[in-house]
Amino acid sequence: MTTGTAAPHTVRLLAGYHALGRRAGLEDHLVQYGAPPATAGAALIQAVEESGLTGRGGGGFPTGRKLRSVAAGRRAAVVVVNAAEGEPASGKDRALLTVAPHLVLDGAVLAAGAVGAREIVVCVHAEPDAGTGKDPQTAVRRDGAATLADTVRRAIAEREAARPAPVPMRVTAVPPRYVASEETALVHWLDAGDARPLFTPPRPFERGVGGRPTLVSNAETYAHIALIARHGPAWFRSCGTPEAPGTALFTVSGVVARPGVVEAPLGTPVGEVLRLAGGPSEPLQAVLAGGYGGTWLPPDLLGLPTTPSAFRAAGLALGPGILVALPERACGVAESARVLAWLAAQTAGQCGPCVHGLPAIAADFAELAACRVSTELYRRLDRRLSVIPGRGACRHPDGAVRFAASALRVFGRHLRVHAHAEGCLLAQWPPVLPIPEEW
Amino acid sequence: MSWRLRVDPIACTAHGLCAELLPEAIDLDEWGYPIIGPVPDRLLPLARRAVADCPTLALLLERDRPR
Numbered sequence: 001m002t003t004g005t006a007a008p009h010t011v012r013l014l015a016g017y018h019a020l021g022r023r024a025g026l027e028d029h030l031v032q033y034g035a036p037p038a039t040a041g042a043a044l045i046q047a048v049e050e051s052g053l054t055g056r057g058g059g060g061f062p063t064g065r066k067l068r069s070v071a072a073g074r075r076a077a078v079v080v081v082n083a084a085e086g087e088p089a090s091g092k093d094r095a096l097l098t099v100a101p102h103l104v105l106d107g108a109v110l111a112a113g114a115v116g117a118r119e120i121v122v123c124v125h126a127e128p129d130a131g132t133g134k135d136p137q138t139a140v141r142r143d144g145a146a147t148l149a150d151t152v153r154r155a156i157a158e159r160e161a162a163r164p165a166p167v168p169m170r171v172t173a174v175p176p177r178y179v180a181s182e183e184t185a186l187v188h189w190l191d192a193g194d195a196r197p198l199f200t201p202p203r204p205f206e207r208g209v210g211g212r213p214t215l216v217s218n219a220e221t222y223a224h225i226a227l228i229a230r231h232g233p234a235w236f237r238s239c240g241t242p243e244a245p246g247t248a249l250f251t252v253s254g255v256v257a258r259p260g261v262v263e264a265p266l267g268t269p270v271g272e273v274l275r276l277a278g279g280p281s282e283p284l285q286a287v288l289a290g291g292y293g294g295t296w297l298p299p300d301l302l303g304l305p306t307t308p309s310a311f312r313a314a315g316l317a318l319g320p321g322i323l324v325a326l327p328e329r330a331c332g333v334a335e336s337a338r339v340l341a342w343l344a345a346q347t348a349g350q351c352g353p354c355v356h357g358l359p360a361i362a363a364d365f366a367e368l369a370a371c372r373v374s375t376e377l378y379r380r381l382d383r384r385l386s387v388i389p390g391r392g393a394c395r396h397p398d399g400a401v402r403f404a405a406s407a408l409r410v411f412g413r414h415l416r417v418h419a420h421a422e423g424c425l426l427a428q429w430p431p432v433l434p435i436p437e438e439w
Numbered sequence: 440m441s442w443r444l445r446v447d448p449i450a451c452t453a454h455g456l457c458a459e460l461l462p463e464a465i466d467l468d469e470w471g472y473p474i475i476g477p478v479p480d481r482l483l484p485l486a487r488r489a490v491a492d493c494p495t496l497a498l499l500l501e502r503d504r505p506r
């Protein structure tokens with residue numbers, strides 16, 4: 001993936017990369033951003049609260065409030081950097097940790113100081129090994145490139161060589177499953193080696209790793225914290241919107257001229273973010289926003305601002321910064337059916353409504369994709385979509401249902417074609433949405 | 440003070456006992472897992488019994504406050 005460009009004042013996290021054109025070592029990082037403030041502590045929590053930063057992992061929860069809750073715990077806290085990026089169409093956290101690892105690590109160290117943490121754990125996805133079934137912790141990629149775990153370990157070693165770390169940092173590779181990067185699954189993995197979600201409460205900020213208050217935030221969120229600590233909340237709010245301030249990374253793929261990771265102020269219209277990635281290379285049928293737990297947008301919503309509230313007002317969910325441009329020639333129903341089959345296979349196998357419900361929805365979509373449409377099928381699917389949300393231990397089923405319901409809305413016209421056809425002529429093209437290979 | 444029932448979906452094994460005791464408040468989905476509705480005060484004693492009788496202790500009676 002390449003990294004696209006935007007107007008300079010709206011590029012923050014990727015500014016170093018745009019200046020250097022390569023990974024920033026510790027020296028480069030300090031030249032670009034200056035040293036982080038030595039003592040931040042409680043003042044940092046207040047600065048993050050005033051900045052209005054919300055988590056960049058998809059939920060959009062206010063980061064300052066989370067920091068304050070973790071800091072309020074009686075026991076020493078744990079800081080977890082969620083860089084596992086389970087979304088198949090997302091590459092932003094990997095890109096960020098590859099080109100600017102020290103921005104993320106600075107943020108984690110500053111957050112650890114502010115909440116009184118004694119340990120920092122960076123969680124990445126394990127990557128395909130050479131086929132020897134080796135321990136995922138030491139897996140090497142088939143293409144011989146460094147794993148993200150290695151990249152982060154190298155950055156940690158650079159820091160230790162310069163100055164002993166105030167808080168010990170380690171990297172762990174979690175099993176490469178979608179649900180393994182949900183926050184309680186990370187806690188469960190770190191505590192018991194079982195990367196399946198837990199029933200809540202307690203939420204990780206109350207009682208997480210080892211029973212300690214645990215700050216689980218997305219890798220990008222920590223990078224923003226690192227810049228807020230340096231430049232203050234007013235600077236952070238100088239771009240974006242009052243309720244969704246700052247910039248965000250977006251992974252843009254599908255039919256755009258330069259697929260890759262771009263940075264844009266929140267509130268930038270969807271179509272404008274696509275333009276940062278070179279713009280559509282073919283006429284668009286729809287855009288998937290927020291990944292596989294997100295929602296499809298029809299092309300007449302390309303002017304929609306990328307803020308949680310604008311999306312909510314349109315009955316959609318912004319979710320994490322992921323945009324996939326679907327060309328007119330693709331069958332959106334077949335694309336959605338493939339994704340739903342994959343999402344169904346990703347359940348952690350714990351909760352009935354998810355274990356039975358997601359395969360049922362996926363099977364219904366397979367029928368729709370195969371042009372076996374009936375009123376009975378629609379009625380069954382509607383009932384399933386209304387009965388499943390909110391009934392799993394984690395929000396995985398809610399995301400799958402959101403995705404499926406938006407596919408029914410946005411591809412409604414094409415579904416009417418399916419109702420009267422023997423087979424879909426569009427299904428001849430290779431699929432656009434990525435599905436990870438099994439390993 | 441109002442109360443509500445909640446299911447721990449990881450613990451629930453679809454015994455359906457709860458829906459038998461509290462048909463007014465608990466429905467079962469097509470796979471046999473409970474769908475919980477509001478619990479009026481007059482059903483509280485039965486709700487308590489459902490909680491106690493659930494074979495996997497998957498039912499919880501909680502104070503109803505916005506989470």
Ligand SMILES: Cc1cc2nc3c(=O)[nH]c(=O)nc-3n(C[C@H](O)[C@H](O)[C@H](O)COP(=O)(O)O)c2cc1C
Pocket residue numbers: 054055056057058059060061063082083084085086087178179180181182183184216217218219221394395396
């Ligand atoms: C199925 C599922 C998968 C998730 N995967 C990720 C992920 O890969 N990366 C991530 O940062 N958050 C992921 N989340 C959200 C996390 O649970 C958590 O909310 C987030 O890491 C908090 O960080 P933030 O406050 O900085 O957004 C996932 C949630 C669910 C339900």
Ligand code: SF4
Pocket residue numbers: 179196197198346347348349350351352354355391392393394395396397448
């Ligand atoms: S809702 Fe699904 S993915 Fe989440 S814990 Fe339950 S079974 Fe696993």
Ligand code: SF4
Pocket residue numbers: 446450451452453454455456457458471472473492493494495496497498
């Ligand atoms: S009685 Fe318990 S295990 Fe059975 S369906 Fe109700 S909650 Fe689930």
